[in-house]
Amino acid sequence: MDTVKLKINNIEVEAPKTATILEAARLVGIEIPTLCYMRNINAIGACRICVVEVKGARSLIAACVYPVSEGMEVFTNTGAVIRARKNTLELILSNHRMDCLTCLRNQNCELQKLASDFGIQEVRFHTDNMHPQIEDSSLHLVRDNSKCILCRRCVAVCKNSQSVAVIGPNDRGFETHISCAFDRNLDETACVSCGQCITVCPTGALTEKDDTEHVWAALADPKKHVVVGVAPSIRVTLGEAFKMHIGSNVQGKMVAALRRIGFDGVFDVDVTADLTIMEEGAEFLKRLESGHDLPLITSCSPGWIRFCEQYYPEFIPNLSTCKSPQQMFGAMMKTYYAKKMNLDPADIFTVGIMPCTAKKFEIRREDQQAVPGLYDIDVALTTRELARMISRTGMYFPHLPDEEFDPAFGISTGAGVIFGASGGVMEAALRTVTELVTGQPLSSLDFMEVRGMEGIKAASFVLNGRTVRAAVASGLSNCRRLLDRIKSGEASYDIVEMMACPGGCINGGGQPIQPAVVRNFVSLRERRAATIYEQDKHMPLRKSHENPLVKRLYDEVMDGKPGSHNAHKWLHTTYRARPKYPTSTNG
Amino acid sequence: MPNTKTVVPFTGTAEQEQRLMDVIARHKGQSGATMPVLQEAQAIYGYLPEEVQIKVAEGLGISLSEVYGIASFYTQFSLNPKGQIEVNVCLGTACYVKGAGEILARIERKLGCKAGAVTPDGKFSVDATRCIGACGLAPVIVVDGDVYGRLVPDDVDAILDKYL
Known part of the structure; x- marks a missing residue:
C-alpha cells in the first residue's frame, strides 16, 4: 500500500496515502472529535468540530475529509483549535x-x-x-x-x-x-x-417510538399471561447497552433479566426461525419443482418486505409467503401454546424483542392474525427498549446469573441463531433443504460463501444433480441492485435472501446505539456476527429439521408436515403493492 | 401533515405534461440535470406543485425528497402559482429596518395567505422580495405593479381593499 509520512502533534506517523487526517491521527492514538462524520455513512466536513491546524494552511482544516500528504504537520489541540471547536459547540447548542x-x-x-x-x-x-x-x-x-x-x-x-x-x-x-x-x-x-x-x-x-409502557401495563394486569420471545441477534447486542464489550453473548443474563421483569414465559424466537426454515424450505422445493415464481425471496425482514411492496411490487409473487419468525412465534403462542396451557388466547399478551423498528409496523399489518381478531404479536420492542426496561427494574445486568429459556418454547438450533446475520437464513435453509432432498447428512454445515460482510453474495450448490443458484443481499441499496440485475436478466437465481439492514439483524435499526467515535474504527457488524457464528458452532443441534420442538409442533397441531392446512393458516401471510407516493393522485 | 405548501388544486393539462416529459427526456442522464429541469418545469406550469415534482423525480430517477430540497432552497422556485394580483413586499435592508416585517405580517393576516403562497381563490399571491431599489420610499410594497411607499401597518387594509 502506498503510504506517506507526516507529523501529528510532533509525532511521526506513516499512514496510507488515502487516509484522512482523522484516520492517521487514530494510528498514533490521537482522538479527534467528530459530529457530522460517521465512517461509511457520512463524510461532508460540515459541522467543523473536527477542525485541526495544518502548518502552512490559511485556515483550520476539517480532519474527517482532508487527506494526508507527505511531510504534512498537523496540530490537533492548539488554542485556536480548541477555541474554534468550543465556539462551534456553543453555536450548535444555542x-x-x-x-x-x-x-x-x-x-x-x-x-x-x-x-x-x-x-x-x-x-x-x-x-x-x-x-x-x-x-x-x-x-x-x-x-x-x-x-x-x-x-x-x-x-x-x-x-x-x-x-x-x-x-x-x-x-x-x-x-x-x-x-x-x-x-x-x-x-x-x-x-x-x-x-x-x-x-x-x-x-x-x-x-x-417507545412502547414499553404497554408492556408494563400488561405485566401489571393479573388477567394477562405475558410471554416474551427474543430474536436471534439480541443476545449478541444487548450487553452493549450496559457498557459490555461489543459482541458479548449475553443470552443467559438476558433470559434472567426477562424472568425478573416478570414475564410469564421467556421464549426463544430461534424456535420459530427453525419453523420458518421448515416452511420456507418446503415452499422452495415446491417452487423449484414447478419452476414457478423463482427466485424465491425470503420474507423475514419487514423493512425489506415494505421496500418490495412499495418499490418493486413486480417481485411480490417471488416473496416467500412465510410470516417472519416473530409473527410465527406469536401465532404459535396464541394457538398451540394457548391450547397446551389451557389459556384463552385473548388473555395471552405476546411481546417480541427485536433488533428492528420495522417490526412495529409488521405487527399491525393485515393478515397477521392466526386467531382472528387477535394480533399475533401485541407489542414489538427494540433491543434499546428492552435495555430501558431492565435499567428501570434496578438490576445490575452484567452481574445477573445465566439462565435458560423456558423449556416449553426454548429448544433451538444453530440454524435459528444465525438468522441474526446476513446470509444466515440462506445458510440455515441450505442445511435443511440439502439434507431433506439428498437424505444424507452434510459433511460440513458451514456454507462460508454466504457469510461475510459483503453487500451482495452469490454462490451455487448442487442439489441432487441440480445446480441451485443462491444470492444474499443486505442493505436496501444492495437489495435494489440485486433486483435490478434479476429484472434485466443479467443474473438469475433460484433462492435469494434479502435483509433491509446492512449486515442483517445484528446491525438492525433497533440495536443499541454506538457513537461515531466507536463506529469510525470498529465494525459493529463484524464483531456481532462473529459471536453469532461462534454460538452456532457450539450448539448441540445446528439444523432446523432436527429441532425436537419443531417436530413436536408439527406432530401435535400441524398434521405432521410443513405446508399443511394449519401451517398455512397460522404461519403464512399475504402481501400487496403499496404506493410509492401514498398521497399523490398521479404517483 | 397534509401538504400545506401548495394551497390550490393541480390543474395541469395533457399538453403541459407532454412538454415536461420532453424536457426530462432532453436532460435525462446528465449530471446536474435537476436545476434546468425544474426551471423549465416552472416555465411550463408557472410553479412547482407536488404532482410536477413527482414527475421530475421519477423522470430523472432521483427521490422526491431531493427534488423538493432543491425547490425549497432556491427562491426562484415557487410552490404556488402567482395570483391574478401579485403583492410584493420589499424586505431589503432599508425597508426591513423601517418595519417591512410588520407590513408583511399585516398583509398575510389580511389575505389569510403566507409569503410564497396564493389565496385559495387564486386572486392574490404574496411574496417577500429583495431590495427593489426604492429605498427612499421605505418601506415599500408593490401591488399589481403599483408602488406604495412610506407605509405603516395601518395603511395595508385600505390599499388591499382597492383590489378586492
Whole structure:
C-alpha cells in the first residue's frame, strides 16, 4: 500500500496515502472529535468540530475529509483549535433544545458528550425559546427537530445505504430542517421503517417510538399471561447497552433479566426461525419443482418486505409467503401454546424483542392474525427498549446469573441463531433443504460463501444433480441492485435472501446505539456476527429439521408436515403493492 | 401533515405534461440535470406543485425528497402559482429596518395567505422580495405593479381593499 509520512502533534506517523487526517491521527492514538462524520455513512466536513491546524494552511482544516500528504504537520489541540471547536459547540447548542434529563438519549448523546468534554458550562448565544417539534405519525419513529443539529447522517444513510431517500434538508439558511418532501409526515411517504436513521443520529432528534409502557401495563394486569420471545441477534447486542464489550453473548443474563421483569414465559424466537426454515424450505422445493415464481425471496425482514411492496411490487409473487419468525412465534403462542396451557388466547399478551423498528409496523399489518381478531404479536420492542426496561427494574445486568429459556418454547438450533446475520437464513435453509432432498447428512454445515460482510453474495450448490443458484443481499441499496440485475436478466437465481439492514439483524435499526467515535474504527457488524457464528458452532443441534420442538409442533397441531392446512393458516401471510407516493393522485 | 405548501388544486393539462416529459427526456442522464429541469418545469406550469415534482423525480430517477430540497432552497422556485394580483413586499435592508416585517405580517393576516403562497381563490399571491431599489420610499410594497411607499401597518387594509 502506498503510504506517506507526516507529523501529528510532533509525532511521526506513516499512514496510507488515502487516509484522512482523522484516520492517521487514530494510528498514533490521537482522538479527534467528530459530529457530522460517521465512517461509511457520512463524510461532508460540515459541522467543523473536527477542525485541526495544518502548518502552512490559511485556515483550520476539517480532519474527517482532508487527506494526508507527505511531510504534512498537523496540530490537533492548539488554542485556536480548541477555541474554534468550543465556539462551534456553543453555536450548535444555542439552537438545540437541551432537555437532557428527559431525553431518551441522555448519557448516550454525542453532542452531550462533546459539551462535557469541552467543558461548555454556558452558552453565550441565545435563540428563541425552543419548543418540541414532534413528528410521530409513523408506528416506529419519533422525530424532534428541536434537537436536530443538521449533521445529515440520517439523510445519508436513508439515501446511500437504503436507497429510500424519503428525508432531506428542506428550505434554506436558518429555516433549514430535515423532513420529508413538502414537509409531509413520514407515514405519508414510502419510508420502510428500517430505523437506520435512528442508529446514526448523534442526538435525541430521532428515536424509536417507545412502547414499553404497554408492556408494563400488561405485566401489571393479573388477567394477562405475558410471554416474551427474543430474536436471534439480541443476545449478541444487548450487553452493549450496559457498557459490555461489543459482541458479548449475553443470552443467559438476558433470559434472567426477562424472568425478573416478570414475564410469564421467556421464549426463544430461534424456535420459530427453525419453523420458518421448515416452511420456507418446503415452499422452495415446491417452487423449484414447478419452476414457478423463482427466485424465491425470503420474507423475514419487514423493512425489506415494505421496500418490495412499495418499490418493486413486480417481485411480490417471488416473496416467500412465510410470516417472519416473530409473527410465527406469536401465532404459535396464541394457538398451540394457548391450547397446551389451557389459556384463552385473548388473555395471552405476546411481546417480541427485536433488533428492528420495522417490526412495529409488521405487527399491525393485515393478515397477521392466526386467531382472528387477535394480533399475533401485541407489542414489538427494540433491543434499546428492552435495555430501558431492565435499567428501570434496578438490576445490575452484567452481574445477573445465566439462565435458560423456558423449556416449553426454548429448544433451538444453530440454524435459528444465525438468522441474526446476513446470509444466515440462506445458510440455515441450505442445511435443511440439502439434507431433506439428498437424505444424507452434510459433511460440513458451514456454507462460508454466504457469510461475510459483503453487500451482495452469490454462490451455487448442487442439489441432487441440480445446480441451485443462491444470492444474499443486505442493505436496501444492495437489495435494489440485486433486483435490478434479476429484472434485466443479467443474473438469475433460484433462492435469494434479502435483509433491509446492512449486515442483517445484528446491525438492525433497533440495536443499541454506538457513537461515531466507536463506529469510525470498529465494525459493529463484524464483531456481532462473529459471536453469532461462534454460538452456532457450539450448539448441540445446528439444523432446523432436527429441532425436537419443531417436530413436536408439527406432530401435535400441524398434521405432521410443513405446508399443511394449519401451517398455512397460522404461519403464512399475504402481501400487496403499496404506493410509492401514498398521497399523490398521479404517483 | 397534509401538504400545506401548495394551497390550490393541480390543474395541469395533457399538453403541459407532454412538454415536461420532453424536457426530462432532453436532460435525462446528465449530471446536474435537476436545476434546468425544474426551471423549465416552472416555465411550463408557472410553479412547482407536488404532482410536477413527482414527475421530475421519477423522470430523472432521483427521490422526491431531493427534488423538493432543491425547490425549497432556491427562491426562484415557487410552490404556488402567482395570483391574478401579485403583492410584493420589499424586505431589503432599508425597508426591513423601517418595519417591512410588520407590513408583511399585516398583509398575510389580511389575505389569510403566507409569503410564497396564493389565496385559495387564486386572486392574490404574496411574496417577500429583495431590495427593489426604492429605498427612499421605505418601506415599500408593490401591488399589481403599483408602488406604495412610506407605509405603516395601518395603511395595508385600505390599499388591499382597492383590489378586492
